[in-house]
Amino acid sequence: MRTRPFAVISCDLDTVDRHLQGYGIEDLPPCDVIYRTAVPRLLELLSECGLPCVFFTIARDAHDQRTLLREMVAAGHEIASHSMTHPQPFSSLAENALNLEVAGSKAALSEASGSEIAGFRAPAWDINDRVLKQIAGAGYSYDASVFPTPALIASRLSAYHRSEGMGSIFSMDLFAHAFSKRTPYKLTGAGSGLTEFPVAVTRWLRFPTYHTLAYLTPKPVFMRALRSVLKRNEPLGYELHAADLLALSDEGVDQRMDRHPGMKLPLEDKTALLREIFTQIAAARDATTYRAAVDRAA
Numbered sequence: 360m361r362t363r364p365f366a367v368i369s370c371d372l373d374t375v376d377r378h379l380q381g382y383g384i385e386d387l388p389p390c391d392v393i394y395r396t397a398v399p400r401l402l403e404l405l406s407e408c409g410l411p412c413v414f415f416t417i418a419r420d421a422h423d424q425r426t427l428l429r430e431m432v433a434a435g436h437e438i439a440s441h442s443m444t445h446p447q448p449f450s451s452l453a454e455n456a457l458n459l460e461v462a463g464s465k466a467a468l469s470e471a472s473g474s475e476i477a478g479f480r481a482p483a484w485d486i487n488d489r490v491l492k493q494i495a496g497a498g499y500s501y502d503a504s505v506f507p508t509p510a511l512i513a514s515r516l517s518a519y520h521r522s523e524g525m526g527s528i529f530s531m532d533l534f535a536h537a538f539s540k541r542t543p544y545k546l547t548g549a550g551s552g553l554t555e556f557p558v559a560v561t562r563w564l565r566f567p568t569y570h571t572l573a574y575l576t577p578k579p580v581f582m583r584a585l586r587s588v589l590k591r592n593e594p595l596g597y598e599l600h601a602a603d604l605l606a607l608s609d610e611g612v613d614q615r616m617d618r619h620p621g622m623k624l625p626l627e628d629k630t631a632l633l634r635e636i637f638t639q640i641a642a643a644r645d646a647t648t649y650r651a652a653v654d655r656a657a
């Protein structure tokens with residue numbers, strides 16, 4: 360009998376050009392370095408720790424990466440959508456562009472991976488009722504774009520400050536998100552029928568167990584937050600990015616990625632940190648995928 364709550368590890372496959380676009384460096388050609396370096400490293404580490412992972416994939420790359428995507432599915436991982444082209448801001452896109460990003464990415468990823476695509480995560484967690492309606496309408500069964508912490512407000516403000524001519528950051532209801540429910544729930548209203556899987560945060564301070572923060576806070580603080588989330592009898596969603604296992608010295612990495620959290624750390628240190636986190640999660644929880652969690656609830 361299952362007595363432990365589940366944990367889901369998820370990894371956003373943001374490419375280097377998309378990360379740099381988030382820093383206001385536009386018009387870069389698609390870069391495939393994460394697929395050649397970071398993703399294989401992550402797959403090896405997941406296999407070592409016996410963990411499945413949900414890979415939120417930018418569908419622009421689906422066709423070129425179909426062999427890799429199919430290997431991931433065969434290894435027990437889930438492919439989900441992280442939009443077609445990862446445009447930012449996302450929730451203020453025109454209706455037809457939004458439809459291509461949401462419904463178009465589902466079709467492209469399904470074809471390339473040979474698997475059903477059940478989940479969506481918006482670029483920079485930028486969702487509102489319009490986006491949720493599109494996600495439900497496209498036939499997804501879950502969304503994983505809610506980041507229920509005031510840290511989201513800080514992150515959106517900093518994105519706003521470093522970009523030129525970005526639309527309003529308040530096209531999404533930042534404050535409603537920041538203080539919304541911390542555990543998975545069924546959506547009603549816009550997005551009705553979808554299950555929402557928020558990124559895990561601690562109970563009172565809402566400190567997120569989001570891997571980028573492991574680079575921005577002292578390790579003991581981060582590990583204490585992770586332990587406190589793991590101690591609670593609640594599901595855990597742990598989110599990272601492929602770039603977390605990228606090295607600046609990897610062939611083909613645009614050196615402007617040096618501004619990204621963790622990029623200046625030695626790869627061995629980053630791998631060791633992630634191994635420690637994965638080991639703690641695997642020891643405390645039944646690891647699964649979001650799609651399996653939705654199926655189990657139904």
Ligand SMILES: [Zn+2]
Pocket residue numbers: 371373441445481482483
């Ligand atoms: Zn992203």
